[in-house]
Amino acid sequence: xxxxxxxxxxxxxxxxxxxxxxxxxxxxxxxxxxxxxxxxxxxxxxxxxxxxxxxxxxxxxxxxxxxxxxxxxxxxxxxxxxxxxxxxxxxxxxxxxxxxxxxxxxxxxxxxxxxxxxxxxxxxxxxxxxxxxxxxxxxxxxxxxxxxxxxxxxxxxxxxxxxxxxxxxxxxxxxxxxxxxxxxxxxxxxxxxxxxxxxxxxxxxxxxxxxxxxxxxxxxxxxxxxxxxxxxxxxxxxxxxxxxxxxxxxxxxxxxxxxxxxxxxxxxxxxxxxxxxxxxxxxxxxxxxxxxxxxxxxxxxxxxxxxxxxxxxxxxxxxxxxxxxxxxxxxxxxxxxxxxxxxxxxxxxxxxxxxxxxxxxxxxxxxxxxxxxxxxxxxxxxxxxxxxxxxxxxxxxxxxxx
Amino acid sequence: xxxxxxxxxxxxxxxxxxxxxxxxxxxxxxxxxxxxxxxxxxxxxxxxxxxxxxxxxxxxxxxxxxxxxxxxxxxxxxxxxxxxxxxxxxxxxxxxxxxxxxxxxxxxxxxxxxxxxxxxxxxxxxxxxxxxxxxxxxxxxxxxxxxxxxxxxxxxxxxxxxxxxxxxxxxxxxxxxxxxxxxxxxxxxxxxxxxxxxxxxxxxxxxxxxxxxxxxxxxxxxxxxxxxxxxxxxxxxxxxxxxxxxxxxxxxxxxxxxxxxxxxxxxxxxxxxxxxxxxxxxxxxxxxxxxxxxxxxxxxxxxxxxxxxxxxxxxxxxxx
Numbered sequence: 001x002x003x004x005x006x007x008x009x010x011x012x013x014x015x016x017x018x019x020x021x022x023x024x025x026x027x028x029x030x031x032x033x034x035x036x037x038x039x040x041x042x043x044x045x046x047x048x049x050x051x052x053x054x055x056x057x058x059x060x061x062x063x064x065x066x067x068x069x070x071x072x073x074x075x076x077x078x079x080x081x082x083x084x085x086x087x088x089x090x091x092x093x094x095x096x097x098x099x100x101x102x103x104x105x106x107x108x109x110x111x112x113x114x115x116x117x118x119x120x121x122x123x124x125x126x127x128x129x130x131x132x133x134x135x136x137x138x139x140x141x142x143x144x145x146x147x148x149x150x151x152x153x154x155x156x157x158x159x160x161x162x163x164x165x166x167x168x169x170x171x172x173x174x175x176x177x178x179x180x181x182x183x184x185x186x187x188x189x190x191x192x193x194x195x196x197x198x199x200x201x202x203x204x205x206x207x208x209x210x211x212x213x214x215x216x217x218x219x220x221x222x223x224x225x226x227x228x229x230x231x232x233x234x235x236x237x238x239x240x241x242x243x244x245x246x247x248x249x250x251x252x253x254x255x256x257x258x259x260x261x262x263x264x265x266x267x268x269x270x271x272x273x274x275x276x277x278x279x280x281x282x283x284x285x286x287x288x289x290x291x292x293x294x295x296x297x298x299x300x301x302x303x304x305x306x307x308x309x310x311x312x313x314x315x316x317x318x319x320x321x322x323x324x325x326x327x328x329x330x331x332x333x334x335x336x337x338x339x340x341x342x343x344x345x346x347x348x349x350x351x352x353x354x355x356x357x358x359x360x361x362x363x364x365x366x367x368x369x370x371x372x373x374x375x376x377x378x379x380x381x382x383x384x385x386x387x388x389x390x391x392x393x394x395x396x397x398x399x400x401x402x
Numbered sequence: 403x404x405x406x407x408x409x410x411x412x413x414x415x416x417x418x419x420x421x422x423x424x425x426x427x428x429x430x431x432x433x434x435x436x437x438x439x440x441x442x443x444x445x446x447x448x449x450x451x452x453x454x455x456x457x458x459x460x461x462x463x464x465x466x467x468x469x470x471x472x473x474x475x476x477x478x479x480x481x482x483x484x485x486x487x488x489x490x491x492x493x494x495x496x497x498x499x500x501x502x503x504x505x506x507x508x509x510x511x512x513x514x515x516x517x518x519x520x521x522x523x524x525x526x527x528x529x530x531x532x533x534x535x536x537x538x539x540x541x542x543x544x545x546x547x548x549x550x551x552x553x554x555x556x557x558x559x560x561x562x563x564x565x566x567x568x569x570x571x572x573x574x575x576x577x578x579x580x581x582x583x584x585x586x587x588x589x590x591x592x593x594x595x596x597x598x599x600x601x602x603x604x605x606x607x608x609x610x611x612x613x614x615x616x617x618x619x620x621x622x623x624x625x626x627x628x629x630x631x632x633x634x635x636x637x638x639x640x641x642x643x644x645x646x647x648x649x650x651x652x653x654x655x656x657x658x659x660x661x662x663x664x665x666x667x668x669x670x671x672x673x674x675x676x677x678x679x680x681x682x683x684x685x686x687x688x689x690x691x692x693x694x695x696x697x698x699x700x701x702x703x704x705x706x707x708x709x710x711x712x713x714x715x716x717x718x719x720x721x722x
Binding site: 042089110114 | 427428429432433436526529537538539540542544626630631632633634635636637639641642676680683684
């Protein structure tokens with residue numbers, strides 16, 4: 001009798017436990033997997049909203065081709081208008097109401113900061129966030145969060161190394177945007193030079209506010225400081241002004257332009273090909289308006305995809321190549337998951353990307369992650385503008401190795 | 403009749419508000435907590451714009467000031483969060499009063515522009531004092547746990563906490579506006595010269611109204627910092643101030659209950675708009691806005707008042 005009671009109790013417990021394991025994979029059914037996202041489709045940063053759209057277009061393509069391991073990706077993307085409280089609300093909706101399996105490519109530094117703790121408390125994968133800040137690679141304290149692109153400090157260090165090697169007598173002038181983004185670049189350069197060199201080499205630092213109308217006076221000041229190396233940390237609008245102004249007043253320093261403004265279509269051509277000749281930048285992706293990639297298979301595939309799945313998207317907007325590539329990385333993670341789409345396994349596979357290459361990354365650049373490395377892209381290569389294209393030179397710089 | 407209907411409505415609303423945590427999910431509750439926060443901010447703005455006739459396009463700035471006061475006090479000195487709300491209210495009262503003094507010289511649209519400048523400036527000012535404000539990175543806070551070992555989720559606790567603050571502030575506002583002070587505030591709006599002739603110190607009252615209004619909005623900002631557990635300059639852009647103004651007009655100018663309706667509108671309608679159309683949510687929002695203004699020119703509170711008045715008339719007609 002007692003044994004029977006115990007047995008039936010065991011059965012009852014088992015009955016409770018078995019569906020519970022199924023419930024451990026929220027957002028996943030036999031036919032679909034839910035992936036959540038927030039993007040600024042409206043508001044001050046809405047130009048970036050195209051990333052959220054191109055990701056949706058890429059997932060549609062994957063679904064049309066049968067999905068991942070037989071499951072369709074149900075991509076739910078909400079507008080947060082780049083406002084952190086709205087991000088919190090929308091992300092809570094995604095996690096608690098829509099029950100997504102993972103959050104992917106939420107865009108912006110302040111917006112992701114607002115949900116950083118929450119995602120890790122909820123233990124929901126918070127993957128490949130779209131921001132260049134350094135803090136996302138912190139698996140010890142935030143094991144569920146992972147960055148994507150090379151961070152700004154890394155890039156700053158790359159220029160520092162190059163400058164020390166090739167311009168030992170450099171007198172460096174810096175122009176940077178007065179916010180996190182600008183300061184991260186500046187810090188990277190300072191760290192790369194080392195304290196003594198930084199003190200000796202940097203002759204002037206100028207800043208601007210993103211709301212300033214022009215930066216002409218900063219350029220004049222930099223020229224007058226006698227700088228012969230110019231570290232130009234500006235977003236496209238100001239990069240055009242800086243390149244033009246420096247050219248117009250006859251200042252000819254070795255000019256390092258941050259990756260943020262490396263677009264031929266939106267920066268170099270508007271600034272003038274003559275004025276742009278000789279610029280140096282660091283790249284990790286193929287610059288899609290650069291003619292050298294015209295016959296590249298990766299580029300052509302991307303154009304065909306854009307025409308079919310996202311015809312309203314601009315073909316000269318690097319964001320559309322960026323979103324396409326990071327979506328491919330997400331699909332790679334899901335593929336590696338096989339049939340186990342629990343949140344734990346999604347995170348585990350995101351931490352298990354080994355030498356993965358994507359068609360729009362520069363040749364040789366590989367994505368690598370591990371349980372202690374939440375920075376997928378850490379390689380970049382320097383390039384010099386020859387008046388027509390970015391000529392890649394030197395070896396791949398790998399931040400993980402230095 | 404209408405008074406009794408009003409009292410009944412109030413009791414029903416309070417009952418629904420108290421029961422809410424037992425019926426809705428934590429996420430929904432979080433949204434309703436935000437409604438409560440917005441309602442306090444809107445009430446503050448409504449005291450200034452609806453009752454006193456001073457248009458402010460810059461209340462987002464006081465909201466930000468309140469939010470940052472709380473965030474900095476908690477982050478730097480571990481001050482218990484209920485105290486920080488009081489501090490935020492007092493600081494915004496003073497700031498609002500001081501801003502109200504030069505604003506006395508400005509009327510109508512000119513004042514609107516001056517306050518608009520405040521809204522424009524605040525995100526940059528916040529970035530400038532980086533040591534305190536964390537710059538554009540903002541300040542991350544922890545959500546408070548329910549006190550006294552209460553068996554509630556943090557969301558439930560914050561909801562009741564916000565509701566309590568809301569009820570206290572609404573009762574205070576009602577008492578303020580129903581009495582002598584309230585009559586003076588309204589008189590200044592309706593005819594400043596006549597008000598002055600009757601012995602109302604218009605300058606003092608206008609500045610004080612500005613201060614009280616800012617204090618309410620500051621308290622709302624402080625609560626928002628606790629509820630969101632994060633502050634950053636990007637949360638307090640110009641659009642926030644405009645949203646507040648939209649809220650009081652939709653809810654009903656010069657109406658206390660209007661603040662709640664307005665808060666429900668600014669919290670939920672943008673989300674519905676996004677559910678209806680992903681491609682053009684703001685166009686849908688615009689349609690809602692125009693629709694509301696067309697159907698209810700005196701806001702939701704005004705429309706309800708009219709319905710109640712009509713029902714009362716019909717009641718008396720039937721009896722007669």
